Amino acid sequence: MDQLIEGPSHYIHIEQNEFSYRKHKKQKEEDIAICNCKFDANDPDSACGERCLNVLTSTECTPGFCPCGINCKNQKFQKCAYAKLKLFKTEGRGWGLLADENIKAGRFIIEYCGEVISWKEARRRSQAYETQGVKDAFIISLNGYESIDATKKGSLARFINHSCQPNCETRKWTVLGELRVGIFSKQDIPVGTELAYDYNFEWYGGAKVRCLCGAACCPGFLGAKSRGFLEDTYLWEDNDDRYSVENIPLYDSEEDEPTSKLLKTEHSKYESNTNGKIEYPVAMINGLASEAHLESTVLEIEPLDSCPMENMVDDAKVEVGKEKKLYLQGTQQTFAQNNAMISRIRSNTACRNYHIEPGPVTKRRSQHHPNGKSKNLAKKHVDAKLVAQLLGPKEAREEVLNYEEVKNQANTELDSLYNEIRPAIEEHERDSQDSVATSVAEKWIEACCFKLKAEFDLYSSIIKHATCTPRRPREMAQIPEVENDDELKYLTNQ
Numbered sequence: 001m002d003q004l005i006e007g008p009s010h011y012i013h014i015e016q017n018e019f020s021y022r023k024h025k026k027q028k029e030e031d032i033a034i035c036n037c038k039f040d041a042n043d044p045d046s047a048c049g050e051r052c053l054n055v056l057t058s059t060e061c062t063p064g065f066c067p068c069g070i071n072c073k074n075q076k077f078q079k080c081a082y083a084k085l086k087l088f089k090t091e092g093r094g095w096g097l098l099a100d101e102n103i104k105a106g107r108f109i110i111e112y113c114g115e116v117i118s119w120k121e122a123r124r125r126s127q128a129y130e131t132q133g134v135k136d137a138f139i140i141s142l143n144g145y146e147s148i149d150a151t152k153k154g155s156l157a158r159f160i161n162h163s164c165q166p167n168c169e170t171r172k173w174t175v176l177g178e179l180r181v182g183i184f185s186k187q188d189i190p191v192g193t194e195l196a197y198d199y200n201f202e203w204y205g206g207a208k209v210r211c212l213c214g215a216a217c218c219p220g221f222l223g224a225k226s227r228g229f230l231e232d233t234y235l236w237e238d239n240d241d242r243y244s245v246e247n248i249p250l251y252d253s254e255e256d257e258p259t260s261k262l263l264k265t266e267h268s269k270y271e272s273n274t275n276g277k278i279e280y281p282v283a284m285i286n287g288l289a290s291e292a293h294l295e296s297t298v299l300e301i302e303p304l305d306s307c308p309m310e311n312m313v314d315d316a317k318v319e320v321g322k323e324k325k326l327y328l329q330g331t332q333q334t335f336a337q338n339n340a341m342i343s344r345i346r347s348n349t350a351c352r353n354y355h356i357e358p359g360p361v362t363k364r365r366s367q368h369h370p371n372g373k374s375k376n377l378a379k380k381h382v383d384a385k386l387v388a389q390l391l392g393p394k395e396a397r398e399e400v401l402n403y404e405e406v407k408n409q410a411n412t413e414l415d416s417l418y419n420e421i422r423p424a425i426e427e428h429e430r431d432s433q434d435s436v437a438t439s440v441a442e443k444w445i446e447a448c449c450f451k452l453k454a455e456f457d458l459y460s461s462i463i464k465h466a467t468c469t470p471r472r473p474r475e476m477a478q479i480p481e482v483e484n485d486d487e488l489k490y491l492t493n494q
């Protein structure tokens with residue numbers, strides 16, 4: 001019978017995943033993987049130990065089919081062969097789980113159980129939880145289209161906290177045809193030690209939670225390395241100083257104020273300000289990066305004599321180099337993730353993560369560096385129509401306008417393609433074990449390349465004409481409304 005556990009949040013204790021939106025899969029006999037182990041009483045590893053073919057493929061043996069019968073050691077999820085664990089109240093991070101015995105490296109500790117729900121339902125629930133003020137996140141991704149929600153029903157694994165330097169990790173196993181998530185030790189864990197794994201927390205919106213794991217490598221917030229968080233927070237770095245331009249809403253209640261020894265050690269690294277408050281490494285510094293710095297800027301087109309073409313080409317190379325690094329860093333980050341704990345899934349996730357917002361260009365833009373930090377980068381916006389109006393030859397005007405049209409089409413195509421494949425991409429972000437279908441990836445890459453080429457064609461055409469083509473007198477040009485008069489003055493040389 002399920003047990004109602006009293007704690008900071010009430011939940012129903014379960015020791016097997018629950019399936020509400022679909023039926024539990026029934027394994028067909030022809031799908032059962034049978035190993036070729038042979039039980040040998042003198043060799044403890046013979047009955048489905050490390051050499052077992054099923055173990056090697058993270059698949060549990062099926063009772064009644066394993067050649068080792070009752071001696072099979074590869075049915076740990078099925079037998080709930082958990083380590084001895086103890087619930088305890090942490091200081092600052094709610095409840096946590098302790099090892100109540102010495103645990104050897106690589107051991108299965110406990111299954112992360114909860115309700116298996118669809119990706120759509122996970123999104124709906126995470127929004128609802130946010131509205132209800134549920135501050136702890138318990139939804140983790142299971143496969144490309146499903147998640148496990150342990151918010152209302154779960155095993156003790158739901159109490160394991162996050163650490164940036166964890167002693168445990170999650171692994172997925174196939175058990176009787178269903179995928180399941182287990183917590184495994186990464187190292188020997190002495191009795192009395194708190195268990196923790198890296199949530200690979202994907203921040204999609206909502207409050208930002210200070211990470212109180214105390215690890216030296218901790219970036220300061222849960223999900224601080226996820227793309228959504230970086231882009232939203234706008235961290236950038238100048239030498240050793242890190243800044244954030246956002247007023248960061250925090251879950252940081254008084255009762256959650258950190259006071260543990262572990263945390264005190266960590267705090268001592270950061271200076272106290274005059275109010276005695278701890279300055280966290282990621283601090284909001286007002287005024288350092290005002291909106292003015294972040295406003296879209298106009299592409300500056302220098303007259304030929306003051307801006308040699310080689311310099312422009314060099315600048316362009318630098319920009320391309322930065323973008324390439326940004327792209328590579330982004331992909332590596334995405335592909336490095338395992339099971340991700342999901343923060344709040346917002347419907348605008350897709351656009352935020354991939355810079356393909358419909359509508360006007362976002363005012364702020366972050367540039368990711370290979371070291372995982374971000375740098376602020378103003379978006380250069382060019383008014384192609386205005387440039388075209390000012391060009392003398394008709395062909396030049398038409399060329400610029402045509403390229404602009406192609407660029408707009410490419411953007412629209414990328415937007416609609418993104419909406420189509422968003423579920424697959426978002427699932428993939430959280431779960432590197434399941435690949436995005438090749439056809440989807442190819443379509444996406446093709447559309448991205450098309451967009452990049454369209455932008456390149458437009459901007460190179462503008463640069464070419466702005467530097468080499470005679471301009472029309474201002475009176476002849478039908479100049480559209482221009483917000484920034486400097487741009488106009490510049491283009492008309494006035």
Ligand SMILES: C[S@@+](CC[C@H](N)C(=O)[O-])C[C@H]1O[C@@H](n2cnc3c(N)ncnc32)[C@H](O)[C@@H]1O
Nearest residue numbers: 093094095136137158159160161162211212213
């Ligand atoms: C899966 S629950 C872990 C159990 C939770 N501590 C509880 O009391 O129910 C995840 C939540 O615990 C908190 N948490 C886990 N690790 C944390 C950390 N390193 N720093 C701060 N809060 C943490 C966050 O609120 C997070 O959303």
